[in-house]
Amino acid sequence: MAGGAVQGRAATATAPLGHLIAYAAPPEVAARLFDPDGGPGTAAAVTDHDAGPLWEVLATRHSWRRLAPLLGPPPVRRLVAQTRVLLGEDLSRDAEPDREGVPLLLEPWEAAGRGEGAPVREYLRDGGARSALLTLPADREGLAPVELPEPGARLPGQPATRALAELAGWARAVCVRGTAPQAAAQLAPGRAVTGGYLPFALAWPALVQAGVADRAHGAAHGRLALWRVLAAMSGAGAAGCADRGEVGALVARMRCFTWEDPADRLRHLHLALEDPATGLSWAVSGSEEV
Template sequence: MENLGSLVEAGDLNGLLRAVDGLCQRRAWDDLVDLADRCEDAIERGKQLWPIAGHIDYRLALEAPGEYAADVLDSITPRFSVGPLTEVAAFAHTWEELATHINSPHVAAYVAQERVLRGEDLTGDIQAHPEVLDLPLRVEPWEPVYPLASYRSTFVEVAEPWEPRAGLAEVASLPAGEIDDPELTAAWLDLVSPWLTESNGAARAVVVDGDAVGAVSALTIGALRLGPLETAEAVQRMAWAGASGGAHGRRRGAALGRSLAWYTAGVTASTEWPVASDALEDALGSLRWYRFDEGAPDEGWALRLAVEDPAEGWAAALAATDLVQEDIV
């Protein structure tokens, strides 16, 4: 460990990364925790080692046994992590491996939801703290297959929403009069918040007195293509966006993605929060969902979603995009 101490004092980032790899390969978890403590002490003294400290926490969450992984968890995505550590740990561990080592109800709730989205039914498990996120501790029959992240030592792969059953068709643009509904537009924009605040994205949401074509037309110029979505397809796209950080923002995780999708769907369907699964399913049944584009597929990250309530005569739409930097120049 003396050599590791020298690397810390020298601020040798490359050497420390190699040391972290070596400790993980040897499964020397106590030594890795000790190195993390040394880096934290050095940071307190002004050394720029927070990338190493963050990477060690990431590797512990991903590769170490549950007791070590649980010790580094919180629900905030670290600055240099490719995803929230609650999601990282839940990708690599079962709920049973983690649950007894988590003391924070907030952290436990997020980890539990990540495990639920990976197929575990935790209904009735008080350690999962369902009161934190007010979501079922199982995936409901009417819900989609959620796009999930797969983590490796240096990168993450995230599944995309599936291709909808129905295609897109050209429609004539016919803007409708806008309605002031700040609660609904705020909920829709929250789905892509990191795209706007941490990346290069742009987004606008509208509510109109009319149908989905009228709402979408208020957000587009020129060519317009529209296609219907099943309710599950719309929820899946909302959850994917809510979990994402866009091109350059920090990923928020599938647990928060599901939470935002449920909340946004509930606000859209005029339900009270928290909402029971059967009540939300019934309320969503009265709405019609759509996707759209402006005549060609979008590049980068995009969420173009619309909904209409035929009985009440209103519609809403969201157009959100985020490009990698080189696509903007």
């Protein structure tokens, strides 16, 4: 049997033990999951997971102050810190700055969105996790029959479109010159839809969760990916680093439009984002089983 297959079977066999250690062991012990010197079977990779990645399990159990001195690998430190931020902890003074400029505390519009739906899984001691299925639109409340206008002209090659497509790899993304409904018309099933406008804070939980591609990813991946989208839309991400002020100004002026698709499966996202300052709008639309 090939070495990779043997390692894969071993990882599967030890996954429940890793989950239990990350969930219930003292942090001084659990942090050794990410330390190659911790002994056989303990060098968990960033993506090692049971119901979710072990670093996310660990991050839901202890504060950053408790975990920071124990975590060595920079990728793990970053993801744990971002998870603690998503859980409401302010790390703006206690953690090293994020390399992409993503704030180490929730912005007001993120905090408002977190009240609508928490994207971080709730892990269980014996394995598995509970998590809300955050879809958009979540229901028909606030929506009404709408006749979409003619689709706006597509603008190919936009960095924000690529970032949006990477955020939700199971959905299509476009950019148009025009309004949010004109962007929606590019991807909606027809001109007559059930749709409506909503604040960005209501869209935030579903967008963060869209970036959780599979169980090997955690909500921190979604937040980081969404900030890349917003930085690109604001034009502040060209140097690979988000500008908090520019992103905040974009969110404040942005107009968000969502719509239903009769063919929706369990997980779905239909959203158009309009920046009135530039006259550009982006739409992302797709659905899949989970």
